[in-house]
Amino acid sequence: MAHPYSRNHLHLVFSTKDHRAFIKACLRDELYRDLRLVAKDYGISIDLIGGTEDHVHILLQLPPKLAAANLVCALKAKSSKWMNERGHVFAWQNSYGCFSVSVSNLERVKEYIRLQEEHHKKRDFLEEFNALLRRHGIESNAESMFSRPSQTGGAGRPGPKGLPPLRA
Numbered sequence: 001m002a003h004p005y006s007r008n009h010l011h012l013v014f015s016t017k018d019h020r021a022f023i024k025a026c027l028r029d030e031l032y033r034d035l036r037l038v039a040k041d042y043g044i045s046i047d048l049i050g051g052t053e054d055h056v057h058i059l060l061q062l063p064p065k066l067a068a069a070n071l072v073c074a075l076k077a078k079s080s081k082w083m084n085e086r087g088h089v090f091a092w093q094n095s096y097g098c099f100s101v102s103v104s105n106l107e108r109v110k111e112y113i114r115l116q117e118e119h120h121k122k123r124d125f126l127e128e129f130n131a132l133l134r135r136h137g138i139e140s141n142a143e144s145m146f147s148r149p150s151q152t153g154g155a156g157r158p159g160p161k162g163l164p165p166l167r168a
Helices: 025-041 068-085 103-114 125-135
Strands: 008-015 045-052 055-062 097-101
Touching (some): 008 103, 008 125, 025 055, 025 068, 045 103, 068 097, 097 103, 097 125
Antiparallel strands (some): 008 097
């Protein structure tokens, strides 16, 4: 079988359920360690993890044998389980962002991830995510992908305009 020569750098972004501040500073290092362990089980090299209380950014190298969606599912499921087993009520939002990163742009993305706390003094997650979508030419609106607690009353995803929130 031929050996594939591949270097797929991806920038993953995903949020806690309803953007709740579940990722307290005292838990962050352990959560990031757990995310690295899950990735390692899949043969993934994580370059950097960062984020705030309501979301994470992960820069990684994805091998050609694995679909990004499968990796994200495993990262979310296993880290949620880890948090809940330690007594923290925790869940990730269903949606996520996955953006390709060129080798020439790696250092810029790393710096962006390192400075998450600083970025979020100026704008919230939804503003940041919408900017990432625009930067990558994706026509969507994070508001439709990610609910805010105030939109749903904590009840779930917002429903179509004029209809009550969808219940989980």
